[in-house]
Amino acid sequence: MITESALIQSLRAIAAHPAARNLDDDCAVLEFGAETLIITHDAMAAGIHFLPGQDPADIAWKLVASNLSDLAAKGAEPLGVLLGYQLGGDDARFVAGLREVLDHYQVPLLGGDTIGATGAQVLGLTALGRATHRPVPSRGGGQAGDxxxxxxxxxxxxxxxxxxxxxxxxxxxxxxxxxxxxxxxxxxxxxxxxxxxxxxxxxxxxxxxxxxxxxxxxxxxxxxxxxxxxxxxxxxxxxxxxxxxxxxxxxxxxxxxxxxxxxxxxxxxxxxxxxxxxxxxxxxxxxx
Known part of the structure; x- marks a missing residue:
């Protein structure tokens, strides 16, 4: 298995669209009419990003907040999220936590997908936002003297x-x-x-x-x-x-x-x- 950084480097040849920003940012920045859309996706796995037996309501909170943090680094206003959910454990408790964090940030759930699988639970979330300032800041603009x-x-x-x-x-x-x-x-x-x-x-x-x-x-x-x-x-x-x-x-x-x-x-x-x-x-x- 190659490292995360090596995989990202190999993907850069595929991610040629300007919105991908050469995969140097955590978000895609997509010009769409008069708006600029900011799109990010993060995944979390049991035993890596959260502890086995951890309260599913807290897992839902972290899944949403970590994605919204990527939007924050672009100065974006959140528009909604799409959930990728692997059934398992206390699903009702996860839904309760998801409702709580989305209410906290006033962000709607727009859709997503659910699956059943064995093994460690893996969750994903896509967050959509709109730029509040253009040009949208990136990791790539730092200048000597800053x-x-x-x-x-x-x-x-x-x-x-x-x-x-x-x-x-x-x-x-x-x-x-x-x-x-x-x-x-x-x-x-x-x-x-x-x-x-x-x-x-x-x-x-x-x-x-x-x-x-x-x-x-x-x-x-x-x-x-x-x-x-x-x-x-x-x-x-x-x-x-x-x-x-x-x-x-x-x-x-x-x-x-x-x-x-x-x-x-x-x-x-x-x-x-x-x-x-x-x-x-x-x-x-x-x-x-």
Whole structure:
């Protein structure tokens, strides 16, 4: 089996339509008459994205919120979702959670498909949105001289996951992440590049750097974290926090709460520098 990044690279030759954006973004951006449609799809599997025996209502929440977070990184207004659902477990509880999260974000369910299958449950969701600003921001516009910013602390989901595993403590950040739609819409007219942090700050920052053709220099002490200080490095590599990572021109202030965590440099030998050097080890979560 090849790695996730290798598979995506092989798919780029097929995804030739301009809306695919060379598969460098988490969303397709499709011009449609006077509107621009934003389309994203994420899947979740038991044992990978949620724990066996986890409350299906929380699984429904995370499935929707993670997709809406991709729309947030495009400054999009959600229009609706399509659900791909594998029957199994407490399906009624999943439906209750789905209703709750869709009501929370005021997003309609438009359709989808259900299947019966054996093995680990796999769920999918397609989210549709409309651009609130054009051109729609991407990962690919960062420029040397920009500042690198983050909307909020990292590591809360990691602590929540551990609390859920232990059966004690506050697990809400892992079970029910928030999609920062209002922040994304406010940022869209100003940013040069933007994405959400779902697979770990260091990994996602390296993706933004490659898409933009720059080097990102992060100061680790500047990154806000929700963990104890001795777990800072873990927080920078853990995912599921869904904060927005973005670049702004040096003379531009963010229109929402955010922390400057580094700088955009001319492209060098490495896409990412952490405290002046290329970070070692696994940068975040990748499939395969």
């Amino acid at each position: 500042g690198l910013w983050l909307t909020g602390p990292l590591g809360a989901a990691m602590l929540g996951f551990e609390a859920l595993q232990a059966g004690t403590g506050d697990s809400l950040a892992y079970r029910r992440p928030q999609a920062l739609l209002a922040q994304g819409q406010a940022l869209a007219p100003l940013v040069t590049a933007i994405m959400d942090v779902s697979d770990g700050l260091l990994l996602d920052a390296s993706r933004l750097a490659r898409a933009s053709g720059v080097t990102l220099a992060i100061t680790s002490a500047a990154v806000p974290i929700a963990t104890p200080e001795d777990r800072r490095d873990e927080a920078l590599r853990w995912g599921d926090d869904y904060q927005l990572l973005f670049t702004l021109p040096a003379d531009t202030a963010p229109p929402c709460p955010a922390q400057r965590i580094g700088d955009v440099l001319e492209q060098g030998g490495e896409p990412l520098l952490l405290d002046g050097v290329a970070p070692l080890g696994k940068l975040g979560y990748e499939h395969g």
